[in-house]
Amino acid sequence: MVKSIVKKKKNKTRINLLPLSDKINTARRNKLIVYLIVLLSYIFILSGYDYIIYGKTNNARTVIFNLNQKLETIRNNNIIYTTIQKAILNKEKIEASLKKDSLIINQLNRLKKKEYKKFIEIIKFPMPDGIWLSSLSSNNGNFIINGNSLSLKDVSVYIKNIKKMKIFKKIYLSGIEKKIKKGNNYYTFDLKCKL
Structure with missing residues (x-):
């Protein structure tokens, strides 16, 4: 007979009490x-x-x-x-x-x-009897003298007198016009004077 080799554990047997599931x-x-x-x-x-x-x-x-x-x-x-x-x-x-x-x-x-000093010099300077000034103005150092005269001779004398003052280098007569008022003749003139 075939001997089965089963070892027995010292009187211990295992029993599975839990179900398989x-x-x-x-x-x-x-x-x-x-x-x-x-x-x-x-x-x-x-x-x-x-x-x-x-x-x-x-x-x-x-x-x-x-x-x-x-x-x-x-x-x-x-x-x-x-x-x-x-x-x-x-x-x-x-x-x-x-x-x-x-x-x-x-x-x-x-x-x-x-x-101003030159204006005063011009005004103080003696003028002929037949001349009177209506305005003095300056523009860039140039003087403009507007005046009236009874005769052309008085205008030329006035120009000569201004030249004698030796204030201006050049004096130009820029315009002269004859006017009649109440039967009296007179002349208006414009002088340009350069310093």
């Missing part, structure tokens, strides 16, 4: 728990990664926002700086034009004083 369910549950743990850890890792990326993008957004604000203040400061520069340039132009104007005014005042 519970063993399978337990194995399935354990497998499902492992899958859930892996899935939850994967979700946790992804959410952590997303949180880190969101934090980085949020930090980048705040940095960009701060840089945009600084850029805007720089632009505003640049606009203010350019307007100040324009104002300074305008001020310098105005000051230069005021200096030029003041120089011109001073020169005109000097000319007026000289012209």
Whole structure:
């Protein structure tokens, strides 16, 4: 006979009291728990990664926002700086034009004083009896004498007398006209005198 080799364990016998289906369910549950743990850890890792990326993008957004604000203040400061520069340039132009104007005014005042003195000399200078002056004016250093005379001879004598004063370089008789008023004849004349 064939001897069966069966070792007996020291009076211990195993008896499976659980039904077979519970063993399978337990194995399935354990497998499902492992899958859930892996899935939850994967979700946790992804959410952590997303949180880190969101934090980085949020930090980048705040940095960009701060840089945009600084850029805007720089632009505003640049606009203010350019307007100040324009104002300074305008001020310098105005000051230069005021200096030029003041120089011109001073020169005109000097000319007026000289012209005034010459006007007084012309008026004080003795005139022939038949001449009377109607106006004296000056234009760019040239004097214009408008007057009236009873005769042409008086006009020529007056011109000779002015030449004797040696105030003017040249004297021109620019116009003479005969007029009749209430039966009386007289002449109006215009003299241009250059300094």
